[in-house]
Amino acid sequence: EVRQLADLVGSTAQMYNYVRDSPSDINQFIIGTEKGLLKRMKADYPDNKYYLANENMICYNMKKHNLELIKYLLEDPDNEDFEIKVPKAIAERAFEPIKRMLEYSQ
Numbered sequence: 001e002v003r004q005l006a007d008l009v010g011s012t013a014q015m016y017n018y019v020r021d022s023p024s025d026i027n028q029f030i031i032g033t034e035k036g037l038l039k040r041m042k043a044d045y046p047d048n049k050y051y052l053a054n055e056n057m058i059c060y061n062m063k064k065h066n067l068e069l070i071k072y073l074l075e076d077p078d079n080e081d082f083e084i085k086v087p088k089a090i091a092e093r094a095f096e097p098i099k100r101m102l103e104y105s106q
Helices: 012-021 036-044 067-075 088-105
Strands: 028-031 049-052
Touching (some): 012 036, 028 036, 036 049
Parallel strands (some): 028 049
16 A cells, blocks of 8 residues: 555665655655665755655665775685675576576666
């Protein structure tokens, strides 16, 4: 029901672009995704009014990543500290959907 009432159901990039591309007389948005996106929208488009669909929309796994950690990993590509090992059967089943997602994002 909620999706049917929404002007857009999409990825975070699609939500951001929707706000960016909206006419100036449309300046109020209800955002239903991780609240970190809201911070960026407020910085880039401060004249708009934003509402979170739920104030508790926090992805704690996303908050674990930062530039310092990424730099650490890139400096030593053979580092296995954060390596994720996926069983072969799962990896094979996951390959095609992941490939399609990456193609779609192009």
